[in-house]
Amino acid sequence: MSKICVIGTGYVGLVTGTCFAELGNQVTCLDTDPVRINGLLQGQMPIYEPGLEQLVEQNVQAKRLHFTQDYQSALEGAEYAFIAVGTPSGVDGEADLQYVKAAAESIADIVDFPILVINKSTVPVGTGDWVADIIRRRRGNRPLEFAVVSNPEFLREGSAINDFMAPDRVVLGSEDRSSANRVAELYKPLRCTIMVTDLRTAEMIKYASNAFLATRISFINEIGNMCEDLGADVREVAQGMGLDKRIGRHFLDAGLGWGGSCFPKDVKALEHMAVLHGTQPQLLQAVMEINRNQRRRAVMKLRKALGTLNEKTIGILGISFKPNTDDIRDSAAVEIMHLLINEGAHIQAYDPQAMDNAAKVLKKVKLCESPYEVAEGADALLLATEWNEFKQIDFAKIKELIRNPLILDGRNLWDYDLLKSMGFTYMGIGRGNN
Numbered sequence: 001m002s003k004i005c006v007i008g009t010g011y012v013g014l015v016t017g018t019c020f021a022e023l024g025n026q027v028t029c030l031d032t033d034p035v036r037i038n039g040l041l042q043g044q045m046p047i048y049e050p051g052l053e054q055l056v057e058q059n060v061q062a063k064r065l066h067f068t069q070d071y072q073s074a075l076e077g078a079e080y081a082f083i084a085v086g087t088p089s090g091v092d093g094e095a096d097l098q099y100v101k102a103a104a105e106s107i108a109d110i111v112d113f114p115i116l117v118i119n120k121s122t123v124p125v126g127t128g129d130w131v132a133d134i135i136r137r138r139r140g141n142r143p144l145e146f147a148v149v150s151n152p153e154f155l156r157e158g159s160a161i162n163d164f165m166a167p168d169r170v171v172l173g174s175e176d177r178s179s180a181n182r183v184a185e186l187y188k189p190l191r192c193t194i195m196v197t198d199l200r201t202a203e204m205i206k207y208a209s210n211a212f213l214a215t216r217i218s219f220i221n222e223i224g225n226m227c228e229d230l231g232a233d234v235r236e237v238a239q240g241m242g243l244d245k246r247i248g249r250h251f252l253d254a255g256l257g258w259g260g261s262c263f264p265k266d267v268k269a270l271e272h273m274a275v276l277h278g279t280q281p282q283l284l285q286a287v288m289e290i291n292r293n294q295r296r297r298a299v300m301k302l303r304k305a306l307g308t309l310n311e312k313t314i315g316i317l318g319i320s321f322k323p324n325t326d327d328i329r330d331s332a333a334v335e336i337m338h339l340l341i342n343e344g345a346h347i348q349a350y351d352p353q354a355m356d357n358a359a360k361v362l363k364k365v366k367l368c369e370s371p372y373e374v375a376e377g378a379d380a381l382l383l384a385t386e387w388n389e390f391k392q393i394d395f396a397k398i399k400e401l402i403r404n405p406l407i408l409d410g411r412n413l414w415d416y417d418l419l420k421s422m423g424f425t426y427m428g429i430g431r432g433n434n
């Protein structure tokens with residue numbers, strides 16, 4: 001059993017801390033946000049993540065998982081300090097490292113025993129060395145025995161616990177093999193592939209992975225747009241491509257593009273790193289432009305079908321950036337709603353889990369209690385997030401409620417033939433044969 005402190009109790013920190021506790025370690029999750037910590041102390045989850053609430057409760061009851069705002073008590077006797085704070089986009093697209101810096105400084109100020117500092121936040125290449133420098137400089141003539149290990153996180157919101165407990169790989173980067181091996185000990189119970197690299201390579205693996213996945217989605221969206229013009233069906237194109245083992249089927253779903261808390265900021269940060277160091281990241285720039293365009297294209301389709309968006313009522317199904325999460329950071333749905341509002345449209349929207357987060361930022365949107373309320377009086381319905389709940393929709397009821405039976409299925413979720421036979425005008429993405 002090891003003593004672990006996790007700094008930052010968000011999507012990554014809370015899942016990491018809870019899963020390490022489940023593996024039998026003593027874990028304290030620390031956060032500077034009092035609302036978050038007070039809520040957790042009362043058993044309230046700050047995020048929606050399937051299975052998390054139960055796992056937190058179990059480990060709190062077993063006294064292996066603790067929450068605090070107090071750095072001193074969180075770090076007391078910790079052998080491992082995981083940094084899992086946010087690294088949002090800065091003004092020029094660079095990763096904003098202020099929270100990482102604050103965490104490193106707190107470790108330097110408080111710890112007086114040997115400790116491993118493990119960076120789980122997604123950080124630019126070279127940040128591990130920078131964190132070590134911050135700690136060294138801050139200590140001055142009070143040297144601290146420590147090492148920095150990079151341990152990028154690959155979990156996906158919506159399946160985070162499974163991704164943590166059964167990862168494809170764990171990547172550990174360090175200049176000191178024995179430190180990496182000590183972190184590897186924590187992951188041994190998972191019986192997964194553990195890859196040890198130098199610090200900078202580990203940091204780059206994370207960015208390169210996210211950029212590659214975003215590239216696949218932009219690629220299939222570009223192909224989808226061509227399918228619309230050329231009379232092909234992108235869903236079958238993706239299936240046909242994916243059957244080739246060299247290609248595979250994952251991340252080849254045409255839709256409204258990628259969003260969320262990671263891809264947009266990470267691709268931007270990688271582009272920024274490239275430019276800073278003299279490389280022209282042409283592919284990354286195209287990947288981002290295709291993604292921006294995909295959102296504008298959805299608005300264009302609605303405008304074209306309705307003649308104008310001014311004074312039209314558009315119903316939006318799904319607000320989170322993908323299903324099974326309440327995270328709306330850089331969600332395609334949110335940006336599309338803003339674009340529609342700018343053109344004078346009225347928006348009514350519903351999401352199975354993201355309504356609280358939506359209420360904080362979507363002040364001009366009517367938030368509804370069901371898909372049927374969304375459809376009521378609407379001139380068009382846009383499916384923005386493919387929640388399972390939306391697969392079961394009663395379209396006969398929608399048809400009665402909607403003013404104009406026009407559907408833009410932004411995730412190719414629904415059955416074209418069925419909807420057409422019911423009298424809907426149906427538009428999908430990349431379905432040029434419909």
Ligand SMILES: NC(=O)c1ccc[n+]([C@@H]2O[C@H](COP(=O)([O-])OP(=O)(O)OC[C@H]3O[C@@H](n4cnc5c(N)ncnc54)[C@H](O)[C@@H]3O)[C@@H](O)[C@H]2O)c1
Pocket residue numbers: 007008009010011012013030031032033036084085086087099102103120121122123153154155156157261262
């Ligand atoms: N969300 C994901 O799916 C995901 C997946 C892989 C990697 N990541 C990376 O992991 C990192 C964390 O992402 P997230 O989505 O969990 O962020 P988040 O915004 O959900 O959580 C970050 C938490 O850190 C806290 N915090 C900020 N400064 C702090 C400090 N000095 N001390 C203690 N707590 C502090 C915030 O209050 C917040 O609760 C990011 O670098 C992200 O890119 C995220």
